[in-house]
Amino acid sequence: MKIVQVIDQLSLGGAERVCLNLVNLFYRKGYDVKLILFKNKGKLLDFIDQGVDVVFLKENQNKIQAYKNLIEELEDADIVHVHMRQNYRFVRKAMLFKNVKKPVIFHDHYGKIAIKKRVPLFYKSLLKPHFYIGCSKLLTDWAVH
Numbered sequence: 001m002k003i004v005q006v007i008d009q010l011s012l013g014g015a016e017r018v019c020l021n022l023v024n025l026f027y028r029k030g031y032d033v034k035l036i037l038f039k040n041k042g043k044l045l046d047f048i049d050q051g052v053d054v055v056f057l058k059e060n061q062n063k064i065q066a067y068k069n070l071i072e073e074l075e076d077a078d079i080v081h082v083h084m085r086q087n088y089r090f091v092r093k094a095m096l097f098k099n100v101k102k103p104v105i106f107h108d109h110y111g112k113i114a115i116k117k118r119v120p121l122f123y124k125s126l127l128k129p130h131f132y133i134g135c136s137k138l139l140t141d142w143a144v145h
Contacts (some may be wrong), residue, residue, distance in 0.1 A: 003031050005035050006083065007019045088127070103129050103131065
C-alpha cells in the first residue's frame with residue numbers, strides 16, 4: 001500500500017511533527033511512503049527516515065502546471081493524507097481539475113476554531129473530505145455539526 005502524506009513544510013510545529021511521526025511510523029511498518037512538500041524544507045526534514053520518497057513541489061507556480069505536477073505525484077497512491085486546510089484545498093482542487101478519484105484523509109490542525117467556526121462553503125460540497133481527523137475535540141465537534 002502506498003501512502004502519500006502532504007504538508008506545505010516541515011518547520012517546527014505541531015502539524016509538522018504529526019506528519020513527520022506518521023511518515024516515519026508508516027515507513028517503519030513497511031508501507032511505501034511518499035512525503036510531498038509545497039514550500040521550503042523546514043528544520044524537521046532531517047528527521048525523516050532514509051528511504052522515504054520526499055518530493056518538493058512549487059505550489060505558487062502556474063496553477064494548472066502545479067495541479068498537473070501534484071497529480072503525477074499522487075498517481076500511484078492508495079491513500080492521500082493531507083495536513084492543514086490550505087494544503088487540503090489545493091490537493092482537492094487539483095484532484096477535481098484532473099478528475100482524480102482517490103481516498104483523501106483531511107487532517108485538520110486549525111488552531112482558531114474557537115474564534116472562526118464558520119464552515120467554508122466548498123467543504124460542504126465539492127471539497128467535502130472523504131475522511132476527517134481533527135486534532136482536538138473542538139475540531140471534531142465542529143466537523144460533526
